[in-house]
Amino acid sequence: MTLELFNTLTGKIEPLYASDGKALRFYCCGPTVYDYGHIGNFRTFLHVDVLRRSARLFGMKLHHVMNITDVDDKIIRNASAAGQSIGDYSAKFEKAFFEDMDALGVERPEDVPRATENINEMAALIERLAAEDIAYKAEDGSWYFRIARDSEYGKLSKKDFEGIEDGARVSVDEYDKDAARDFALWKATKPGETSWQTALGQGRPGWHIECSAMAMKYLGNSFDLHAGGEDLMFPHHENEIAQSECATHQPFARHWFHVRFLLVEGKKMSKSEGNFYTLRDLLLKGYRASAIRFLLLSVPYRHQLNFTFDGLTESTNAVDRLRTFHTRVRDGKWPERASNGAAIAEVIRTGEEKFLAALGNDLNTAEARAAIFDVLRAVNTAADHGNFTSSNAEATLALLAKFDSIFAVLEDRDADLTRAALAWAKAEGRLDEADPQVIEKFGEAGLSDADIDALVAERTQAKRQRNFARADAIRNDLLAKGILLEDSKDGVRWKRA
RNA sequence: GCACCGGUGGCGAAGUGGCUAACGCGCUGGUCUGCAAAACCAGUAUUCGAGGGUUCGACCCCCUCCCGGUGCUCCA
Known part of the structure; x- marks a missing residue:
């Protein structure tokens, strides 16, 4: 190729x-x-x-x-x-x-x-x-x-x-x-x-x-x-x-x-238009570095990209789905054999071919990411139906590694990067430029990972005692602070929204 | 003014002269769940800016027009 x-x-x-x-x-x-x-x-x-x-x-x-x-x-x-x-x-x-x-x-x-x-x-x-x-x-x-x-x-x-x-x-x-x-x-x-x-x-x-x-x-x-x-x-x-x-x-x-140049909200970015953003501006507004990367790469380089805040939200959600998928495949317990493991193996193989062909074709990043989402859906379906094996999981992880060697969004450094931007703003005396919610979530007064883990444990305990009111109260409080809980067979996962 | 690029579903966005017009986000209904979330299933453009033309056949080729953007100057 x-x-x-x-x-x-x-x-x-x-x-x-x-x-x-x-x-x-x-x-x-x-x-x-x-x-x-x-x-x-x-x-x-x-x-x-x-x-x-x-x-x-x-x-x-x-x-x-x-x-x-x-x-x-x-x-x-x-x-x-x-x-x-x-x-x-x-x-x-x-x-x-x-x-x-x-x-x-x-x-x-x-x-x-x-x-x-x-x-x-x-x-x-x-x-x-x-x-x-x-x-x-x-x-x-x-x-x-x-x-x-x-x-x-x-x-x-x-x-x-x-x-x-x-x-x-x-x-x-x-x-x-x-x-x-x-x-x-x-x-x-x-x-x-x-x-x-x-x-x-x-x-x-x-x-x-x-x-x-x-x-x-x-x-x-x-x-x-x-x-x-x-x-x-x-x-x-x-x-x-x-x-x-x-x-x-x-x-x-x-x-x-x-x-090619990008547009911001349909216009050429310029200070006089008021649509001029540095990376730091966006991080202080609460947008994630990974979503910014993914959005800026989602349109092939020879096409004009219209950068919008809606697009940033969309990219945030898309990156979340990819990360959730990656975690699922990596951490799941998959059987050695399945009735239909060969079919999904073929889907993964053709997905990789399409991914490489898209990049090889003048770096068509839009098509390359589409190829990965095709595999994502097929694998999720196979996994839900018990048709996904440990060797399928290995192949999927290998493909995701190739995907991430280009897109580099799977590893979650977002919260740390936002904290670093806040620290910079504070040092420069520009904390007033940060969204108050961002300061609340990620600033020094925000919840640490340990705080969150403790609350999650308390909720699990409450659930065990069938005290759903208490459990839901904790979940809602965390959600209000931007922490999203996901229950699964293997325990509770949380992420910052 | 001259030149160039684009106009595809609610939004973003691939794509090809002829197979059901990718993919993402969103939305609606269902499955799962104590309820959610995640995940899955189903649905969501008879149609690709408008009008002509070429062709057996065009969203894809040609012409005209409309709209948006960019370059011609420091700029990623």
Whole structure:
């Protein structure tokens, strides 16, 4: 079975493979750490995570690189407003970014280089371009890329630049450029701004050059795949290609992967629309990290996803069903033999085939999850009818492990993650942003697991004495506090609703 | 304005030129239960934005229109 992906560069679905026969070398444009990440950012990183996990499931080894942009205009502006050095300022948001990625179950790339630690590589790359007069220095000391020298410019975004007159849209002389579309490689700095002394002069790198320099440093001049949000296609990725290929005269990335933007409640997410959410905002409202992950993955990466609170509730319920099912299969006592164990074995086998085929077909996560729910229903039915054996259970658990190696929602870390978000809000003096019910359930005054276990035991005792009034009172109290009880043959299970 | 993407049941969302239009959530009835929850069973789109066309046959191909979204500028 092969993993095929749409390639923006060619406009076709093509097999993904490691061209060096060893590891899939891929680069993903990482965050600019100037603020907390929002769910739009995370949709991209989540789908890149699915790509990475799928590549591994299809047998590939990985060398995944993601940069951290820790110097840029916004960081400089915000750090100075906060009275901090850009190093301290960006370090705070880099840490927060990875906490959020962990909360969402996103794996760490193999290498995560920072822009500020690769200034020399960037300067060296610009010098190579300068040697061929493709890069030129403007009067203010900034360096630009001469687009006129790149006949292939626009091949990724398929833009037609013929009709666009130089200077028609931007005032050229403001930027001291030879042509309006020439883009900055190196920015001369204003006094007081953080800057680096290099052969290019005193200054700081442009945004695009970062990714070219770091991608090639870790992955070589040519590598397998480059990923990012759809907005990066132009100009960022186009410029990366131009710089890199003009410098090395070799193809840059073979395969380009772009994740579409999401909508929030039907509109583009923006602060002015009031529909802008960070992960932390949602956790403080009481939504679970696992539901957010599942929702963001439930629509394939090339389709627009409309993120809604109803959708979040739906995903919460769907994840619950999967977890309940997983627990049932794992903890149940299943017989060695059953009259119809072979039939369900076949259902599990075809379910796995469908699951892998769906992922292999341009990462169709919607179909992949449907395949798992097909198996879920069939197994529940078989189990209810005594047609489910211990070896069927093993096969089901193996399939669920494969499912979870992509979706990563079965393990329940939600309550801990919500508590961590509350602790953060408290430390930042932002506890007022949390839903009061969330504070009640998960805050320091909330019930601990031990408290709940004690109440559950008391209820079991009451039930044994047929004191149903007391038993139901305990159950209702717990429910009011967001704890849901489930009686079963094997005892009482509880979960946080 | 130019370009691109989408419009499938109450909601979300797959999908294919021809088998009963996946799957999830929700809802209704039933089984189980002291009652619930979980689980299961049954039901929940004669129909895929509208109108034309191509075809033996279209939700899927072509044209027109309507609606929503996105890009063309910093943005995941």
